[in-house]
Structure formats: C-alpha cells, structure tokens
Amino acid sequence: MNELEQAGLARLRDNWISGGAAFELAPAEWKEFAAASSSDEQERRLLAIAAQALDVALRPAAPKTLKRRPPLPMLALPMLPDWLRPLLRGALKYAADARLKTRVATLVASRGFVLHPMDWMPAASDQESPDIYAPWVDWQAGADGDRQSRRGQLTAETWDDFYPAARRTALVELRRTMPVLARTLIETKGASEPAEVRLALVQLMRFGLSADDIPFLKSLSADRSGKVREMAGRLLARLGERSDPADGASKDSIA
Known part of the structure; x- marks a missing residue:
C-alpha cells in the first residue's frame, strides 16, 4: 500500500470518527464491492x-538490514525454575548496576x-x-x-578469532594446563x-599462579591503569612478593 492509499484510508477513518459517511471518499474499486441498497x-x-x-x-x-542470528545456545546448567523467577526478578530489580546483577547471576x-x-x-x-x-x-x-568449531586452540594467531567470553574460557584452561603459554598470550x-x-x-593469572609469574606481574607496576597495578600487587602478595609502587605512581589511574 502506497502513501496515497494510506492517506485515503486516513480520510475514511476521520469521517467515521466524526460520525459522517465515507462512501463517496472510497476508491472506485471499493465502491463497486460496497454498493448496496441502503x-x-x-x-x-x-x-x-x-x-x-x-x-x-x-x-x-x-x-532490510535485519540479520538472521543463530538460536541462543543451550547452557550446561538448567534454567531456574519458573516458580522462583519472580523472586529472582525482585533481586535483580534491587541490584543497582550491572556488576550487582552479575553477582546475582553468579550466586x-x-x-x-x-x-x-x-x-x-x-x-x-x-568480562565478569x-x-x-x-x-x-x-x-x-x-x-x-x-x-566457533573452526577456532581450535587459542594461540597468538587465533587470538582475534575468539570472542571475549570464549577467549577467557580458553585462557583459564590454558592457565591450568599450560600456564607459561597462557601468561605469554x-x-x-x-x-x-x-x-x-x-x-x-x-x-x-590467579589460575595456576606460581613463582614463574613474578617477573610479569612486577612488570605491571608500570601499567597505565591503576586497577591493573593494584590487581598485579594482590597477586604478587599471594606469592609473598611486593610490587614497586613508584614505577606506576605517575601513571593515569584509569587509562
């Protein structure tokens, strides 16, 4: 239906809304089918x-820009029972931000x-x-x-083939089985x-954390982000080491 036909329908509707007759405003083809004695x-x-x-x-x-997406993947755990979902939605409602909602999902x-x-x-x-x-x-x-089926093992060459969550999962597995390779990546x-x-x-890095990770973690004292430096310091503390805060003191804490 083109714009003229839509405009014609709008005129018919306006006439009916105002209590008037609209037969004379109808297209000729419609009049032929609608003709009656009264x-x-x-x-x-x-x-x-x-x-x-x-x-x-x-x-x-x-x-036309709509793209067909694959079905939502099935997860390894069952869905929360329906009778508990209202309680869950209540908890999510009171979770003020995305991080708190993620904690609810984690629980x-x-x-x-x-x-x-x-x-x-x-x-x-x-990421959380x-x-x-x-x-x-x-x-x-x-x-x-x-x-996903073509990605194979995570390496420097296939790094960009992995989406963030799959990359994180692969890195966790590597840290448990080949920690040196994971640290290098x-x-x-x-x-x-x-x-x-x-x-x-x-x-x-907390997965498979060992003394071999100390040099890399200490190098992060020069990272641009204060949060990264802080996390590296926590991991070093677990290994009985300390980072040098002076190396990153002049860096931007949010870079």
Whole structure:
C-alpha cells in the first residue's frame, strides 16, 4: 500500500470518527464491492473492506538490514525454575548496576542454575559474568556455531578469532594446563587492549599462579591503569612478593 492509499484510508477513518459517511471518499474499486441498497449497508461493507486492507496491506515488515542470528545456545546448567523467577526478578530489580546483577547471576550459578534470558542476559562486552554464560556472551557478540568449531586452540594467531567470553574460557584452561603459554598470550596480546580488558586478563593469572609469574606481574607496576597495578600487587602478595609502587605512581589511574 502506497502513501496515497494510506492517506485515503486516513480520510475514511476521520469521517467515521466524526460520525459522517465515507462512501463517496472510497476508491472506485471499493465502491463497486460496497454498493448496496441502503447507505448504512454501504458504510458497513466499506468498513469491512477498510479493516481487511489495514490488516493485510499494513502488516509490519522486517527492515532490510535485519540479520538472521543463530538460536541462543543451550547452557550446561538448567534454567531456574519458573516458580522462583519472580523472586529472582525482585533481586535483580534491587541490584543497582550491572556488576550487582552479575553477582546475582553468579550466586544462582553456584546453586546449579542459570537465569532465564528474559530475566537477564550478559552483554557482549561482559568480562565478569560466570563462565557458564560464555556461549551467551559470544552469541551477543555475533558468534555462530560454525566459526566457533573452526577456532581450535587459542594461540597468538587465533587470538582475534575468539570472542571475549570464549577467549577467557580458553585462557583459564590454558592457565591450568599450560600456564607459561597462557601468561605469554596475556603479556603479548593484553598490552594493546583497553584498561578494562587488561584488568580482566590479569585477573586470570590467579589460575595456576606460581613463582614463574613474578617477573610479569612486577612488570605491571608500570601499567597505565591503576586497577591493573593494584590487581598485579594482590597477586604478587599471594606469592609473598611486593610490587614497586613508584614505577606506576605517575601513571593515569584509569587509562
């Protein structure tokens, strides 16, 4: 239906709203079908035609830029039972920001359940959601099953093939099995990442933490981000070491 036809329908509607007859304003084709012995019957038939036109011709159409996405991945844990979801939504309502909502999701995951996607979904840039939600984070980032199956092992060459959540999961596994390789990846690839991502990567050093990690952690005392320096200091403290705060004292604490 073009704009002229839509304008004609609008005139018919306005006439009916004001209590007037609209038969004379109808298109010729409609008049042929709506012709009747009485004016009231003509208006009723015309109204029926107009209603069908609105229902059929003005159906919403998907925009051309719409992209088909793969189904939302199934997670390894079951959904929270429906009878508990109202209580959960109440807890999420009182969680003031995204970090607190993530803590609610973490608590539920520790009890063996995941949240319904209509109640909570991690963002594509989420670095703090429980690992169980990694497939959803990647789905939000636009990942699909074919691409994930081709990624293979995380290396310097495949680093950009991994979406953030999948990369984090792979790094955790590497820290447990090949900690030196994981540390090398964090050191070489993390340097060019934003402060928030660098912080999330350094936090992964807690897995398989050992004395071999001390030189790298000490080098982070010169990092641009105060949060990264603080996290490195905490990890060093777990190893009985101290970072040199003077190295990063002049740096921007939020870079």
